[in-house]
Amino acid sequence: MSAPPLPGLATPARRAAILLALAAAALVVLGASLAIGSIDVGVSAILHALRGDTTDTASAIVRELRLPRALAAFAVGALLALSGALMQVLLRNPLADPYILGISGGAAVGALGAMLAGAASLVTPAALVGALASTGLVFTLARAGIDRAPWTSTRLLLTGVVVAAGWGALIALMLTMAPDARVKGMLFWLIGDLGGTVLPAPALAVLAVALAGALAFARDLNVLARGEHVALALGVAVERTTLALCALAALATAAAVTTAGSVGFVGLVVPHALRLVIGNDQRLLLPASALAGGALLVAADTLARTVVAPVQLPVGVITALVGVPVFLALLSRGRT
């Protein structure tokens, strides 16, 4: 028995269809990213390689290089899109992105500092420390008013923008002082790159935690999207919820940035574009953003390593090249 369609409300069947379609798209893109590259691998060879019952070079490439990289790309894209969707609602600003509170700047200062010191093994932990330090700094400063004012989205936003500008200055300083041999690696990190040694498990684990946590508050987010007063009046513990979800979004962003550097535009464009198509019900938008963001970054990374092969582009170049025109097109439709 299916309920009759109701104008103005997505039926459960439609919601399921949207999520299934996005999951199918993600699977197709993941499959393609395993097949395409310096050596093209067929479908049956991929399946054999994934089952681990072949030992030839193609299987090794699929299992040891392409699969971890594709999974990492999926996790990073999903984390960024999820974090962007959360930030847009929490700051009541459809143009917010995961980096708006200065998280990527803090991570970049940590990562570039490690590169500058020549400590390659410390790049990832330093990025994580930088991301968390920046988040803590923004939340502390946003509240450090005359009367310990409560967190408001405007204060968080302004503090984040200013702190991000500060990180930007430090990044520019480090790039200027870096020896030429190190600058390319630093630039790749800043643009966002999945070419390095990639371990997808931590990012995938954070994705599972962040998505579950965000979904538990999805209806509260629907209410928060209508403003703090409306949310307070309808029984949402606004300050506590905002703080918890900002922390969750920061964790997601930190995991993404630590894995791949600051890949741009996924976190801004994916939730924004999806919202125009499927509406702003967070119970649907959050999982849909994660699936679409993941699929998009897998596709972008596959392009990045094949389009001008053997040269590998940083994936952030592709997302920016795709993201800028898409975003301008969305803006010109006048429905932001």
Added chain:
Amino acid sequence: MDAAVRLACRGLELAIGSRTLVADLDLEVRAGECWAIVGPNGAGKTTLVATLAGLRAPASGEVAYDGIPLAQLGPRERALIRGYLPQDSVDFFPATVLETALIGRHPHLGRWQWESGADIERARDALRAFGLEGFGARDVRTLSGGERRRLALAALVAQDPEILLLDEPSSHLDLGQQIAALGVVTTLARERGKAIVMVLHDLHLALRFADYAVAVGGGRARPGTAAEILTASTLSELFGHRLARVGDGTASTFVPS
């Protein structure tokens, strides 16, 4: 009549910065009563109704719902008892009219629960009551100011609280819509025993719909029956301008003389 006291405040003092807006207000609003808050701009009407809604803390004193002090009620428990209509609403994101009316059901649903058919029916009834049937699939950002106001009222009615606190419910509405919309709201008091407190700028609406009134101005708030408060002499003093009552019965108002 001896209906239950739904909303009460004792020794309520409201201040913004160092300015006292209201000193020592005692108020009891019973089930089935309609109260109007009247007064000049900046007197503290919005502050008073937001404090009664528990959205801001008073400088001193206490607000209670059904005899329970607000301090003992969590945000969700409060939302099940009282509804609040803010003066203005801003739409940051796209949403359909039906989704927006359904927001009122939020406190009634568990964390993982979706709106049931009964919730949807309630929201649609509320939209119908405010003349918004057939608007369900419209994007809220395409509505006129008056339509958005009626939608916000519909969401409040869908919430179905026992205490309704409304900040200028008639703003953006034309004369006909004002009478129709406030008619719907006050019928909830007359027929279903809801307790209603609304900030009203239009004195003709206060005269028509309110049983009781609170005059806010000059650093104090004076509650009383409509007959006591909504008089030419009290209001002339309150607004700092000589007012005269014109018309008769429900169709009357005050005009500057």
